[in-house]
Amino acid sequence: xxxxxxxxxxxxxxxxxxxxxxxxxxxxxxxxxxxxxxxxxxxxxxxxxxxxxxxxxxxxxxxxxxxxxxxxxxxxxxxxxxxxxxxxxxxxxxxxxxxxxxxxxxxxxxxxxxxxxxxxxxxxxxxxxxxxxxxxxxxxxxxxxxxxxxxxxxxxxxxxxxxxxxxxxxxxxxxxxxxxxxxxxxxxxxxxxxxxxxxxxxxxxxxxxxxxxxxxxxxxxxxxxxxxxxxxxxxxxxxxxxxxxxxxxxxxxxxxxxxxxxxxxxxxxxxxxxxxxxxxxxxxxxxxxxxxxxxxxxxxxxxxxxxxxxxx
Numbered sequence: 001x002x003x004x005x006x007x008x009x010x011x012x013x014x015x016x017x018x019x020x021x022x023x024x025x026x027x028x029x030x031x032x033x034x035x036x037x038x039x040x041x042x043x044x045x046x047x048x049x050x051x052x053x054x055x056x057x058x059x060x061x062x063x064x065x066x067x068x069x070x071x072x073x074x075x076x077x078x079x080x081x082x083x084x085x086x087x088x089x090x091x092x093x094x095x096x097x098x099x100x101x102x103x104x105x106x107x108x109x110x111x112x113x114x115x116x117x118x119x120x121x122x123x124x125x126x127x128x129x130x131x132x133x134x135x136x137x138x139x140x141x142x143x144x145x146x147x148x149x150x151x152x153x154x155x156x157x158x159x160x161x162x163x164x165x166x167x168x169x170x171x172x173x174x175x176x177x178x179x180x181x182x183x184x185x186x187x188x189x190x191x192x193x194x195x196x197x198x199x200x201x202x203x204x205x206x207x208x209x210x211x212x213x214x215x216x217x218x219x220x221x222x223x224x225x226x227x228x229x230x231x232x233x234x235x236x237x238x239x240x241x242x243x244x245x246x247x248x249x250x251x252x253x254x255x256x257x258x259x260x261x262x263x264x265x266x267x268x269x270x271x272x273x274x275x276x277x278x279x280x281x282x283x284x285x286x287x288x289x290x291x292x293x294x295x296x297x298x299x300x301x302x303x304x305x306x307x308x309x310x311x312x
Contacts, residue, residue: 001253001261003028007139008243009236012057012099012121014137016064019097019123019172025068025180028247033067033187034060037248037264038194039297040241042213045206046220048233050241050271052194053209054201056161057100057119061169067187069178072097073171076164080151083166087127090170096124097169098134098154100162105153106136108143116228118236119159124168160204184251188304195301211294218290221283234279242272260303267296 013031017024024030031037039052065072075086090096103109104117123135125142132150136143145153155165197209208216220229245268252261270293277286 001250001265003250004243004246009138009240010243011137012061013064015097015099015121015123015135016061018135018137019072019095019169020068020070023174025183028250029180029184030064030068031244032248032251033064033183035063035187035190035194036060037244038191038300039197039210040213040217041203042208042216044204045208045216046229048213048217048220048229048237050237050244052198053207053213054198054203055194057121058161058167059201061097063187063190065169065172067178067183069174069176069183071173071175072169074167074169076162076167078166080155080166083154084127084129084147084151086166087124087132087168090168091124091127093171095135098122098124099167100156100159101153102156102158103138103153104158105149106143106145107149108136108140108145109138115158116231119156119161181255184255188308192301192304192308195297195304210297214290214294214297218287218294221278221290222287224283225278230278234275238271238275238278242268242275245271257303257307260300260307263296263300263303267293267300270296 010027010031013027013034016030017027034057035055036051039055040048040050041053041055042048078086087096087098099121100119101122102117103120104112104114106112106117106120120138122137124132125135126133127147129147131147132145134143134145135141156162157165195210245264249261249264249268252264270289274286274289277283277289
């Protein structure tokens with residue numbers, strides 16, 4: 001079981017790790033605690049994401065923070081001026097986890113503005129009426145941005161999974177000590193629920209989850225992907241999905257759940273192997289690999305359920 005070490009689009013996980021500082025576990029543990037590896041979804045029947053049906057980063061962050069024994073104050077809404085004052089006041093006490101923001105409006109990023117930039121998370125270090133200084137986990141420590149430009153990104157008008165703009169988390173407090181292994185064990189029932197397919201969360205009409213999502217994506221690939229979907233998969237989806245699954249496999253292995261770990265690692269290898277055929281237009285090979293991937297979500301669910309039964 002070889003852990004992956006390297007760069008990747010782990011923005012909210014890396015941001016949370018920065019906030020927790022010396023007490024942060026590995027990013028593999030944090031990402032696994034968010035629940036993101038345990039499923040796949042096809043939003044609205046057309047947008048593929050390798051995370052569970054109904055899942056989003058806000059749900060994942062709240063879960064990881066609580067499982068690790070921390071609390072924080074999450075706030076949102078208000079006018080841009082009110083949000084800036086809230087951020088400035090919080091920064092006077094320490095760094096602030098901010099997001100989602102619209103990555104395409106973070107104008108220090110090459111290629112911006114970009115209306116397809118997607119959601120992103122950063123850690124803000126200082127803010128006033130003139131400028132914002134932040135650590136962007138997408139390779140930009142101590143980035144700066146004029147305040148009005150930052151507020152436009154932070155308003156996140158194009159991000160659909162939040163109810164109000166200007167989301168931030170501040171004043172992190174360690175409520176009780178816990179080990180990464182204990183946190184991972186406590187996360188397993190939620191992982192099972194994600195893999196089983198939760199129906200208590202809002203999703204766009206036509207959204208599919210799990211095997212159905214992956215089979216439908218395979219059909220899309222076989223019949224010709226729209227260019228923006230191919231770009232989403234090759235620039236983001238395959239990379240983050242494969243890494244999430246490999247990190248989950250590492251965590252499951254460390255818990256002694258060898259069968260579940262082997263299944264997650266197999267998923268990671270199938271998903272990671274999609275990058276070349278998708279990028280170079282070998283769509284029949286990519287569709288075949290997706291069809292191999294589809295039944296593995298139910299297999300991983302069964303393995304985790306069996307492990308819980310053995311433990312009880």
